[in-house]
Amino acid sequence: AEEMIPTLSRVLVTGGAGYIGSHVVYALQQTRRYKVVSVDNYHNSFPASLTRVAQLARDALPENPSEADKESAEIDALQCDLTCPEQIREVFERYGKGGIWGVVHIAAYKAVGESVEIPLTYYTNNVAATVSLLQIMSDFDCTRIVYSSSATVYGTPPVIPIPETTRLKADSPYGKTKVMSEMIIDDLCHAEPDRWRAISLRYFNPAGAHPSGLIGEDPRGRPGNLLPLLAHMAIGRVDDATLKVFGNDYPTPDGTCVRDYLHVLDLASGHLLALDALEPESSVFDNCPDDARYKAYNLGKGKGMSVLQIVEAMRKATGFDFKYEIIGRRRGDVPDLTANPTLAEMELGFKAPQTLEVMCRDLWNWQTKNPQGYTQQ
Numbered sequence: 001a002e003e004m005i006p007t008l009s010r011v012l013v014t015g016g017a018g019y020i021g022s023h024v025v026y027a028l029q030q031t032r033r034y035k036v037v038s039v040d041n042y043h044n045s046f047p048a049s050l051t052r053v054a055q056l057a058r059d060a061l062p063e064n065p066s067e068a069d070k071e072s073a074e075i076d077a078l079q080c081d082l083t084c085p086e087q088i089r090e091v092f093e094r095y096g097k098g099g100i101w102g103v104v105h106i107a108a109y110k111a112v113g114e115s116v117e118i119p120l121t122y123y124t125n126n127v128a129a130t131v132s133l134l135q136i137m138s139d140f141d142c143t144r145i146v147y148s149s150s151a152t153v154y155g156t157p158p159v160i161p162i163p164e165t166t167r168l169k170a171d172s173p174y175g176k177t178k179v180m181s182e183m184i185i186d187d188l189c190h191a192e193p194d195r196w197r198a199i200s201l202r203y204f205n206p207a208g209a210h211p212s213g214l215i216g217e218d219p220r221g222r223p224g225n226l227l228p229l230l231a232h233m234a235i236g237r238v239d240d241a242t243l244k245v246f247g248n249d250y251p252t253p254d255g256t257c258v259r260d261y262l263h264v265l266d267l268a269s270g271h272l273l274a275l276d277a278l279e280p281e282s283s284v285f286d287n288c289p290d291d292a293r294y295k296a297y298n299l300g301k302g303k304g305m306s307v308l309q310i311v312e313a314m315r316k317a318t319g320f321d322f323k324y325e326i327i328g329r330r331r332g333d334v335p336d337l338t339a340n341p342t343l344a345e346m347e348l349g350f351k352a353p354q355t356l357e358v359m360c361r362d363l364w365n366w367q368t369k370n371p372q373g374y375t376q377q
């Protein structure tokens with residue numbers, strides 16, 4: 001097993017090469033407290049993202065970096081298919097029992113529409129893989145996990161802004177994989193309250209990119225999400241440059257859906273705070289029912305923006321004159337997903353200060369510097 005420098009804790013990030021994952025790896029490295037291992041199947045990501053993240057870490061090192069500093073700027077970037085338990089086991093064997101301090105589990109398929117068409121692929125990749133990961137973590141005495149969940153677990157929420165106490169009621173197979181994984185982790189923490197500490201982070205709508213323009217969202221194929229699609233339109237990667245707005249007959253100010261967009265780096269900072277909350281001295285779990293050390297937090301700004309407001313913000317950021325036409329509603333869409341972020345703010349010290357203008361500016365900076373995304377390199 002690889003030796004660790006005592007001052008660093010090794011953290012495994014699944015999906016580390018992806019849009020969220022690469023920004024979380026970046027944030028971990030900036031603290032110089034962690035040695036990062038990334039596992040990714042590169043199904044919807046590129047190894048190049050981690051090469052660039054490591055470059056950012058090296059660039060940020062002090063004049064005379066210590067051995068630990070240098071070590072913290074290196075990433076073990078491993079290709080691994082989490083649906084194969086043996087591949088997960090090989091990763092843990094490499095570092096030995098106790099060699100991995102904690103896991104940030106981000107890897108998942110995430111297209112709502114696709115999940116309706118191929119549910120078994122989603123249950124295998126998002127749920128069965130999570131069970132395998134948890135089992136092998138336990139076998140190697142790694143019992144701290146930050147789990148990437150999603151606002152989609154709320155379905156159509158009865159209360160806006162949405163508190164974490166809202167009942168979980170996902171409508172799509174994708175959303176159900178998130179609910180099921182949260183419940184599996186919760187059950188594990190109840191079964192072994194003295195061993196496991198876990199936090200689920202319910203992402204609202206991450207957007208933007210690191211201001212260097214070196215890393216960003218680069219989905220394979222045509223983007224399903226609004227912001228990367230608008231960026232592709234403005235850079236000329238989409239031949240049909242008319243945005244189809246999925247319905248303007250929702251009970252919202254301008255009839256189009258409202259979402260809570262937060263900067264991906266603010267989202268990433270929430271993961272650092274969640275890892276801190278898994279330390280023994282943290283008070284986050286003090287009042288947990290039956291001592292199970294499991295909690296879920298919303299990561300959002302608490303500010304909703306409509307589709308048309310996003311189009312306007314991107315028009316300003318890109319100078320591109322977007323055309324749009326209103327068509328029918330998209331299956332699975334809900335009128336408004338705006339977070340009540342106060343629990344994460346109070347208990348984790350979470351903040352998401354960056355504005356929509358900065359998100360659009362950083363997204364456009366990434367897109368103009370990488371017109372074809374990572375595949376260009």
Ligand code: WQD
Binds near residue numbers: 112203229307
């Ligand atoms: C935002 C709004 C669309 C495209 C999804 C997942 C969620 C998370 C983030 C994983 C919606 C509208 C979009 C278009 C449109 N993924 N839209 N025309 O649906 O809020 O969340 O991605 O965690 O789980 O559900 O994000 O960017 O797809 O859509 O009108 O061509 O833009 O209807 O209202 P969404 P989105």
